[in-house]
Amino acid sequence: GAVVSQHPSRVICKSGTSVKIECRSLDFQATTMFWYRQFPKQSLMLMATSNEGSKATYEQGVEKDKFLINHASLTLSTLTVTSAHPEDSSFYICSARDLATPENIQYFGAGTRLSVL
């Protein structure tokens, strides 16, 4: 299957700093990528849909100024958690949609575990 690379896998930062997470589709082009958040032992909650060349679409309750998304190319989307606070500590996972395949499946990255001290 298609490969989605997500970096970093883990980050620990001080409160108030900003953290950038990258999501790359390695062997396919993705006009659309998705960003999810997962709390411990919880399900995945969609945060936003990232569209190449246009503004991201955020889910209700997700602060767009807090979670900046940039999708500048067909293989890369970034999520920046600005001025991170302990309540932002979570597991963030991205997915990319491979439009070239008939199944049109979302493939997921390995996730980023963010810990804000």
Next chain:
Amino acid sequence: AQKVTQAQTEISVVEKEDVTLDCVYETRDTTYYLFWYKQPPSGELVFLIRRNSFDEQNEISGRYSWNFQKSTSSFNFTITASQVVDSAVYFCALSEGPYGNNRLAFGKGNQVVVIP
């Protein structure tokens, strides 16, 4: 609104036993897609299967099998002769729309623990 229910939170089985994970969904769309993903302890989500609403055929892939019952809005997943490597969280997900490429709504997941 779309909704996916996975009632069993944690299931423990002894190795070589079978385990069935239930998934019940709600949608008003006549065209939709159902998915199962596996999330091992490392965290990544591994795609297992995709099924569209017009295809009610059951599917078997190795030790995995899926039973899609549109009449009861269920898409259950069975692991036969479980192995320790099957220990993971399994998510059922629903995507509405004709191409299954829209946002995924996930269930809460089933934590499967296979005891050697």
